[in-house]
Amino acid sequence: MTSTATRDPNQVIIFDTTLRDGEQAPGCSMNLEEKLRIATVLEEMGVDVIEAGFPIASNGDFEAVREVGRLVKNSIVAGLARTNRADIERAAEALQFAERRRIHTFISTSPVHMRHMLKMTEEEVLARTVEYVSLARNHTDDVEWSAQDASRSDIDFLCRCVEAAIKAGATTINIPDTVGYAMPQEYAALFRTLIERVPNSDKAVFSAHCHNDLGVAVANSLAAIGAGARQIECTINGLGERAGNASMEEVVMAIRTRHDLMKVHTGIKTENITRASRLVSTITGFQVQPNKAIVGANAFAHESGIHQDGMLKHAETYEIMTPESVGLHRSSLVMGKHSGRAAFRAKLKELGYEDMGENAINDAFGRFKDLADRKKDIYDEDVIAILDDEAGRQHDRIRFLALHVVAGSRGPQHAVLELEVDGKPIPPVVAFGNGPVDAVFNALKLAFPHEARLQLYQVHAVTAGTDAQAEVTVRLEEQGKTVNGQGADADTLVASARAYVHALNKLLTKRLKTAPVALSA
Numbered sequence: 233m234t235s236t237a238t239r240d241p242n243q244v245i246i247f248d249t250t251l252r253d254g255e256q257a258p259g260c261s262m263n264l265e266e267k268l269r270i271a272t273v274l275e276e277m278g279v280d281v282i283e284a285g286f287p288i289a290s291n292g293d294f295e296a297v298r299e300v301g302r303l304v305k306n307s308i309v310a311g312l313a314r315t316n317r318a319d320i321e322r323a324a325e326a327l328q329f330a331e332r333r334r335i336h337t338f339i340s341t342s343p344v345h346m347r348h349m350l351k352m353t354e355e356e357v358l359a360r361t362v363e364y365v366s367l368a369r370n371h372t373d374d375v376e377w378s379a380q381d382a383s384r385s386d387i388d389f390l391c392r393c394v395e396a397a398i399k400a401g402a403t404t405i406n407i408p409d410t411v412g413y414a415m416p417q418e419y420a421a422l423f424r425t426l427i428e429r430v431p432n433s434d435k436a437v438f439s440a441h442c443h444n445d446l447g448v449a450v451a452n453s454l455a456a457i458g459a460g461a462r463q464i465e466c467t468i469n470g471l472g473e474r475a476g477n478a479s480m481e482e483v484v485m486a487i488r489t490r491h492d493l494m495k496v497h498t499g500i501k502t503e504n505i506t507r508a509s510r511l512v513s514t515i516t517g518f519q520v521q522p523n524k525a526i527v528g529a530n531a532f533a534h535e536s537g538i539h540q541d542g543m544l545k546h547a548e549t550y551e552i553m554t555p556e557s558v559g560l561h562r563s564s565l566v567m568g569k570h571s572g573r574a575a576f577r578a579k580l581k582e583l584g585y586e587d588m589g590e591n592a593i594n595d596a597f598g599r600f601k602d603l604a605d606r607k608k609d610i611y612d613e614d615v616i617a618i619l620d621d622e623a624g625r626q627h628d629r630i631r632f633l634a635l636h637v638v639a640g641s642r643g644p645q646h647a648v649l650e651l652e653v654d655g656k657p658i659p660p661v662v663a664f665g666n667g668p669v670d671a672v673f674n675a676l677k678l679a680f681p682h683e684a685r686l687q688l689y690q691v692h693a694v695t696a697g698t699d700a701q702a703e704v705t706v707r708l709e710e711q712g713k714t715v716n717g718q719g720a721d722a723d724t725l726v727a728s729a730r731a732y733v734h735a736l737n738k739l740l741t742k743r744l745k746t747a748p749v750a751l752s753a
């Protein structure tokens with residue numbers, strides 16, 4: 233960590249917590265392979281700190297922090313810990329391979345949290361802060377301390393805690409608006425007061441961590457910067473506990489677009505924003521609302537005549553940033569049924585997917601050709617949907633082979649499904665259902681018997697038009713564990729079957745991790 237004395241005073245550190253607070257969004261669990269894909273994209277986009285998990289919380293979180301730490305070289309990797317020995321030692325162990333590591337320890341400072349949740353007095357919270365920040369410093373010289381529920385804390389007590397945490401060795405002081413209660417002017421005043429009143433405040437970087445319960449997480453983060461905060465904790469697409477965290481793309485683009493006012497900058501390569509947003513949305517199944525700032529489908533769309541006239545005459549009439557600046561660009565390579573492998577590889581590079589394995593590329597190419605035979609216009613979104621669908625599938629035990637469905641008002645609706653399990657095709661199964669999707673899912677249960685319950689079934693059109701690919705998310709739950717599966721295809725039912733098969737494969741991996749015994753179907 234650059235010391236506060238040498239760091240650029242106008243650089244805002246971007247601390248991404250998609251993999252920790254983002255994953256706390258209900259229904260948004262990610263597996264290790266998915267977390268590594270996201271971490272790779274975050275590092276490439278220049279994120280300063282990646283919070284990869286809360287190592288004591290589960291073996292999965294421990295593994296995620298350890299493996300992200302092994303993979304990532306440029307970003308600092310952080311692991312979360314409560315103020316106790318076990319949490320901090322587990323975080324230190326998880327971070328052992330990280331070239332640049334941070335222990336992030338937190339404790340609540342608000343009366344309501346201390347009295348009812350922690351059952352601790354102010355003096356106990358203060359003593360714990362000192363004891364466990366010091367312990368964390370024995371493991372790394374980059375220690376962040378967070379005052380959970382800071383915005384509802386007594387200011388005198390908060391000042392004492394911050395001073396003590398810095399004295400004990402904290403290099404970053406995070407002042408979270410944990411429940412999304414603060415208003416921008418109030419949150420800014422809190423930072424101003426702390427920075428002014430705490431005598432050693434110049435020895436630490438002050439950080440904002442805002443939740444969006446009242447829809448002001450980004451506004452609060454920007455207000456905090458105005459008051460001296462130089463780290464923002466945020467997530468891709470604003471994912472996170474309850475209404476989510478401050479959205480990284482909004483914070484970063486506000487800083488970039490309003491540099492005239494804010495006078496600060498980040499190290500984020502904003503051209504990677506769209507790709508990161510799309511990846512997180514595909515992996516979690518949390519669709520981005522069309523009117524979401526920066527990454528929504530309509531963020532750069534101009535529908536009404538006067539706007540279109542303005543845009544045609546001069547883009548700045550209605551655009552305060554260019555689509556290119558967030559990675560939306562007119563494709564240089566038009567793909568279609570006559571495109572070959574060379575063009576496909578070039579397209580992968582252009583879209584940032586060049587790291588895919590050879591088998592996945594071959595499978596994706598086959599599916600692309602297949603789609604191009606059926607669909608007139610192939611957009612980048614179509615290629616991305618196939619690539620996302622193929623990525624990370626090479627070790628799947630269950631593979632989708634073919635599907636035939638009878639649907640319509642005459643019924644009976646039924647599905648004939650062919651799967652391959654452990655490399656061997658199984659005989660086709662026929663199942664009936666209350667509609668074609670039900671028939672497909674019943675066929676999957678017959679072909680590969682399981683107890684998992686369907687929690688979510690969601691369909692999203694990748695592009696406009698009746699021949700658009702469908703991207704389907706399926707969420708399955710088994711013994712309290714949930715997984716999300718994704719599938720894409722021009723046929724919604726095939727996409728549904730693929731998504732279900734993907735989720736089943738993830739459940740099998742999860743089962744293997746919790747009970748390392750031979751699995752039967």
Ligand SMILES: CC(=O)SCCNC(=O)CCNC(=O)[C@H](O)C(C)(C)COP(=O)(O)OP(=O)(O)OC[C@H]1O[C@@H](n2cnc3c(N)ncnc32)[C@H](O)[C@@H]1OP(=O)(O)O
Binds near residue numbers: 338350380
């Ligand atoms: C604002 C935030 O985002 S905080 C992070 C939230 N993330 C998570 O909770 C991750 C998922 N959590 C879990 O898996 C579990 O809650 C665990 C593994 C962390 C803890 O599980 P358990 O040991 O069973 O404790 P449980 O969750 O029931 O209660 C939390 C305990 O931690 C204590 N605690 C909470 N915060 C802190 C803290 N910052 N420092 C010290 N102790 C704390 C609580 O007082 C409570 O202690 P108690 O059991 O003595 O009453």
Ligand SMILES: CC(C)C(=O)C(=O)O
Binds near residue numbers: 253338379380409441
């Ligand atoms: C753990 C802390 C930083 C947190 O997520 C919050 O207070 O919202």
Ligand SMILES: [Mg+2]
Binds near residue numbers: 253408410443473
């Ligand atoms: Mg939080």
